[in-house]
Amino acid sequence: xxxxxxxxxxxxxxxxxxxxxxxxxxxxxxxxxxxxxxxxxxxxxxxxxxxxxxxxxxxxxxxxxxxxxxxxxxxxxxxxxxxxxxxxxxxxxxxxxxxxxxxxxxxxxxxxxxxxxxxxxxxxxxxxxxxxxxxxxxxxxxxxxxxxxxxxxxxxxxxxxxxxxxxxxxxxxxxxxxxxxxxxxxxxxxxxxxxxxxxxxxxxxxxxxxxxxxxxxxxxxxxxxxxxxxxxxxxxxxxxxxxxxxxxxxxxxxxxxxxxxxxxxxxxxxxxxxxxxxxxxxxxxxxxxxxxxxxxxxxxxxxxxxxxxxxxxxxxxxxxxxxxxxxxxxxxxxxxxxxxxxxxxxxxxxxxxxxxxxxxxxxxxxxxxxxxxxxxxxxxxxxxxxxxxxxxxxxxxx
Ligand SMILES: *Cc1c(COP(=O)(O)O)cnc(C)c1O
Numbered sequence: 001x002x003x004x005x006x007x008x009x010x011x012x013x014x015x016x017x018x019x020x021x022x023x024x025x026x027x028x029x030x031x032x033x034x035x036x037x038x039x040x041x042x043x044x045x046x047x048x049x050x051x052x053x054x055x056x057x058x059x060x061x062x063x064x065x066x067x068x069x070x071x072x073x074x075x076x077x078x079x080x081x082x083x084x085x086x087x088x089x090x091x092x093x094x095x096x097x098x099x100x101x102x103x104x105x106x107x108x109x110x111x112x113x114x115x116x117x118x119x120x121x122x123x124x125x126x127x128x129x130x131x132x133x134x135x136x137x138x139x140x141x142x143x144x145x146x147x148x149x150x151x152x153x154x155x156x157x158x159x160x161x162x163x164x165x166x167x168x169x170x171x172x173x174x175x176x177x178x179x180x181x182x183x184x185x186x187x188x189x190x191x192x193x194x195x196x197x198x199x200x201x202x203x204x205x206x207x208x209x210x211x212x213x214x215x216x217x218x219x220x221x222x223x224x225x226x227x228x229x230x231x232x233x234x235x236x237x238x239x240x241x242x243x244x245x246x247x248x249x250x251x252x253x254x255x256x257x258x259x260x261x262x263x264x265x266x267x268x269x270x271x272x273x274x275x276x277x278x279x280x281x282x283x284x285x286x287x288x289x290x291x292x293x294x295x296x297x298x299x300x301x302x303x304x305x306x307x308x309x310x311x312x313x314x315x316x317x318x319x320x321x322x323x324x325x326x327x328x329x330x331x332x333x334x335x336x337x338x339x340x341x342x343x344x345x346x347x348x349x350x351x352x353x354x355x356x357x358x359x360x361x362x363x364x365x366x367x368x369x370x371x372x373x374x375x376x377x378x379x380x381x382x383x384x385x386x387x388x389x390x391x392x393x394x395x396x397x398x
Contacts, residue, residue, distance in 0.1 A: 004331040011368055012335040013145060013309040013355020014175065015197040015204050018253075022201055025256035026249040033246050039238050041255055042246065048258045049208065052177065052200075052267050053192060055184035057212040060232035063247045066174040066195035069207030070099045073193050076209070076229045077168055079220035080104025082136045085126055085167070087118045089151060090144030091339030096172055097139065103222045108135070114340060117304045118151050120159050127165045136220070137168040137191075143176040143306040146339035148353065149299050150180055150306040157188035168215055174198060178261060179308040179357045181271045190215045196250060199270075199308065201257040201358045205250045260359075271307075276398040277356050277365050278307035283390035284369045285312060288376070290384035294318065298340070308357040311340065317349030318381045322372065325379055330371035362395045 010017060031038040049059050062068050078084060078100060086097035086109040097107045110122055118140060127135065138160060143150050153171055160169055170191040173182055177192075178199030184192050196206035209229055216230070223229065231240040239245070261270055282302065288295040298311035313319060319337060326332040337351020354372075356365060369391050376383045 002329050004327070004329055006331055008331045008333065009364060009368060010333050011355040012333055013198065013353060013357055016199070016201060016355060016358030017360060017364075018203060019201055019257070019260060019359045021260060022203075022253040022256045026203075026253045028249075028252065031248055031252075033238070033248065038246065038248060038251070042238070042241060042251060045251065045255060045258065048262070050210070052258070052261060053173075053184050053194070053208075053210045054182065054186065054267075055192070055210050055212070057185070057210055058216060058229070058233035060209045060211070060229035061241060062207040062209070062227075062232070063205065063242060063244075063250075064207035065197075065204050066172075066193065066207060067095075067099070069174070069193040069195055069209050070096045070172070071103075072207065072209045072223070072227050072229060073170060073191050073211075074100050074105070075103050075223040075227050076211070076221050077170070077191060077215055077218050078103060078105045078136060079222055081106065082220060083108065083130075083134045084137045084139055085123075085135045086110070087123060087138065087140035087151075087156070088112060089116065089118060089141065089147060089149045090114060091146035092144050092172060092174070093139070093141045096141070100137075100139065114147050115149075115298060115300075117149055118156060120155055123156060124159045124163065127160065127163050127167070130165070133166055135165070135167045137170050138165075139170045141172040141175075142182055143173070143180055143308050145175040145306075145309055145353075146311065147298055148306045148309045148311040149304055150176070153182070153189060154187040161188070168218070175308045175357070176306065178267055178270050179274045180306055184210060185212070196254060199357055200254065201260070202250060202253045205247060206254060273361075274307040274357065276394065277360065277362065278305070278310070280362070280365060280391040280394040281310060281354060281356050281369065283394050284387035285310065287385065287387035287390045288373075288383040292382050293384035294382050309335070309353050309355045311337070311351070311353045313337070313340070313350045314352075314381060315350065318379065319352040320349040321379050322375050322381060323352050325375040326371050329378070330374065332368050332371050334372075366391060366395070
C-alpha cells in the first residue's frame with residue numbers, strides 16, 4: 001500500500017509549490033500583445049517587482065531561467081579580459097563564475113567551501129591587493145541553494161566601501177527573493193538577478209535583472225541584441241520589454257503571485273512567514289539529531305542559514321532512502337543533495353535538502369516533517385525524539 005495519493009508537495013526547493021491562483025490566472029486564451037489589458041498589466045508589474053527587490057533602480061525581464069539572468073547580468077557589465085572576483089559558497093556562485101568565464105572575463109574565485117559563509121577578511125585582502133582597480137565586479141550569491149548558506153550581503157558591501165573599491169557589486173537572489181530579507185538599495189547592491197520559480201511562486205521561464213544607474217553606465221559590455229538590458233528597462237515599444245513576443249502566460253501568473261504577496265502584507269510579511277517556518281523546521285531537524293540521531297544540518301550557525309532551504313545529511317545512504325520513502329509512500333518530494341558529493345561517490349547517498357520556500361504554510365511544513373519522521377521510523381534511521389513537538393512549539397509561539 002502507498003499513502004502517496006492526494007495532493008503532492010514538491011519541496012526540492014525549486015520550482016517551488018505553484019499556487020492554484022497563479023495556475024488559474026494562466027489558464028486563459030492568448031491575450032493581444034499589441035494593445036489592451038496585457039500591455040497595461042505589464043506597466044504595473046515593474047513597480048511591484050522593484051518593491052519586492054527593494055530598489056528604485058531598473059529591471060529587465062527575460063524569457064529565461066536563472067542561468068539566462070546570470071548571462072544577462074554578466075554580458076551587460078563585463079567585457080572580455082576584464083577581471084571579476086567570485087565569492088563562492090557552493091554550487092551556484094561557482095556556476096555564475098563560469099558564465100563570466102565564458103564571456104571572456106578573467107575570474108578570480110575565492111572558494112569558502114561548502115559549510116561556511118563568505119570570510120570578509122579574505123575579500124578585503126583580495127580587493128586590497130588590487131591597487132590598480134582591475135577587478136570590475138564582485139560577484140556572489142545571497143543564498144546558495146546547494147549548501148543553504150546565507151551570505152551577509154551588506155557586510156560584503158561594507159568591505160568594498162571601506163577600501164573605496166569601484167567594482168560593481170553583483171548578487172544572485174534567485175533562491176532568496178521574496179523569502180529571505182534582502183534590501184537591494186540599502187545594502188548597496190548594483191546588480192541583482194532573480195527568477196520566477198522560487199520565492200516568486202511562478203513556473204520557471206522568467207529571469208529578472210535589477211540594476212542601478214552605476215551598473216547602467218558601464219560602457220564595457222558584451223551583450224548582444226537579445227541580452228541588452230537597456231531597451232528592456234526603458235522600452236519605447238511594448239515588444240522591447242521582452243525583446244520580442246511577451247511571455248504572456250508567465251506574466252499573468254506572475255501578476256497573481258505579486259498580488260498574493262501584496263495581500264499577505266507585502267514582502268516583509270512574506271519574509272516573516274518564511275523566518276518562522278524555517279525556525280520550526282530547524283527545531284525538528286535539531287531534535288532528530290539529538291540522542292544518537294544521525295541528522296545534521298549543513299550550516300550550524302542559525303544566523304547563516306537560509307529561510308528558503310535547508311541542506312541536511314544522514315549516514316550511509318539514508319539521505320537517498322529517506323527521500324525515496326517519503327516520495328513513494330507519502331507524496332512528499334525532497335531535494336537531492338547538490339554539490340555536496342560527486343554523483344556516484346560513496347557518500348553521495350547521505351545528502352538531501354528540504355525546500356521551505358514560496359507558497360507554503362504551517363500545515364504543509366508540519367505535514368512534511370511528520371512524514372519524514374514516519375520514513376525514519378519505517379527505515380530504521382536513528383533519530384532523536386520530540387521533533388514534531390519542537391516544531392509545533394515554534395509555530396504556536398509565532
Ligand atoms: C535555482 C538557482 C539558480 C539556477 O536557476 P535556473 O532557473 O535553474 O537557471 C541559480 N542560483 C541560485 C541561487 C538558485 O537557487
